[in-house]
Amino acid sequence: MKRFFAKGFAVLLAVMMFFTLLSRAADSFLVARVFAETYSAKKIEHIVNTEAVVQKNLELPVMTEPGILVKTVYVQEGSPVKAGDILAKLDEAHLAEQIGLLRDEIRSLRLQNEAITANRGLEEEEKKKQGQRAREDYDKAVRKNEENLRRAEEEVRQAEEEINRFAGGAGASLSQEESEAKKTQLWQTYFDKKQACEDVKRSGADEVEAAARALEDAQAKGTADPSLQINAIHIEQKEEALEAYKKLEEAGGIISAGEAGTVTGVFVATGQMTGDTAAFTMASTAGGIRLVAVVKQEEARYVEIGDAVTVDKNGIKYEDFSVTAIRQTADGGAEITAESAGHADEFLIGEGALIRIVKQSGLYSVAVPLSAVHTEQGKNYVFVLDQKPTVLGTEYFTRKAQVRIIDKNSDYAALEEGTLGRDNLIVTESNQYISAGDRVRLQTS
Secondary structure: OHHHHHHHHHHHHHHHHHHHHHHHHHHHHHOEEEEEEOOEEEEEEEEEEEEEEEEOOEEEEEOOOOOOEEEEEOOOOOOEEOOOOEEEEEOHHHHHHHHHHHHHHHHHHHHHHHHHHHHHHHHHHHHHHHHHHHHHHHHHHHHHHHHHHHHHHHHHHHHHHHHHHHHHHHOOOOOHHHHHHHHHHHHHHHHHHHHHHHHHHHHHHHHHHHHHHHHHHHHOOOOOOOHHHHHHHHHHHHHHHHHHHHHHHHOOOEEEOOOOEEEEEEOOOOOOEOOOOOOEEEEEHHHOEEEEEEEOHHHHOOOOOOOEEEEEEOOEEEEEEEEEEEEEOOOOOEEEEEEEOOOHHHOOOOOEEEEEEEEEEEEEEEEEEHHHOEEEOOEEEEEEEEEEEEOOEEEEEEEEEEEOEEEEOOOEEEEOOOOOOOOOEEEEEEOOOOOOOOEEEEOOO
């Protein structure tokens, strides 16, 4: 009997051992294995990588004289040139013809000025004569008026004396009828003389006034005539153009680059005349280099004016670029301009280069790997491990802890303080899907 119980107990132990091994084997497959760590203090680094295009920076015009026939154009837009390189050649025969025309125009203007000066002298002399004659006429009118008025006044005085003599007894021998007739005659003569004197005054005054006006007109200054000054300005302008044409002629009609750069605009064509505007425009190497790139909205917020920029062109890195301008685009992104004062002879307008901007935040107290953060219904959370006693010993169980992200990059997320404890183990990786309350196995390596 004892042997029977001993054998049964052994079988029971074997069964229990079998199921224990089976349970552990199943547990190794069914229970999620996780890696976890506590949060740490970190700086969040943001890296903006994008492709940029070289654009013109300092653009300068290449001028030439207008109205000259273009014989040959040697460059096109985008052509790199060195100082002294030939951009175009003008037709020398047409240039010589224009020089001859300018000389003729200058000679014609000078002859006009000589004629104007001579005519003005003649006009001044004639005006002087007219003034002298007007003065003589005025003086003559004054004298004539004074003489006529003196005579008229004398006749009035004589008529008055005749009346006085007759009244004093000169007509005593006359009959009454004859006396009345004589008296009437004398007074009529007096009134006629008085009227004649007034007429002389009026007519004399009119003549003197007319002579005075004629004198004033003769002495008046003539209207301003700026012909000499205008012609002088035209002569000066044409002489300047002539000097410029002569320099072009001495240079063989060649238009050349004043300094090294890239041609950004060609505004002349073979067989056409040069215009009043620039013949060419050039991006000067003296202006440095400008790169323009467009970044997405999520990257644009990390870029600021003054940020250092690393440029990679065909494997060569340039570290002296910086952000000089930021312009928002319609989609919420940004157009970034990066410039350098050097390297202009190493870049061509329109070619591409890679730019890299690295921004590092301040130190955040709570930071976890980005893989630890999950999102559900617009809210962020992490899984925290809690230890609990079980029949199999102390086990780890998951718990959701809601968090708020204040900064992140592709590797780490900085979280608002106060949500997590310093000793909390935060799940960063799991070999299978987990949810809150799950029992998990903590992996240490």
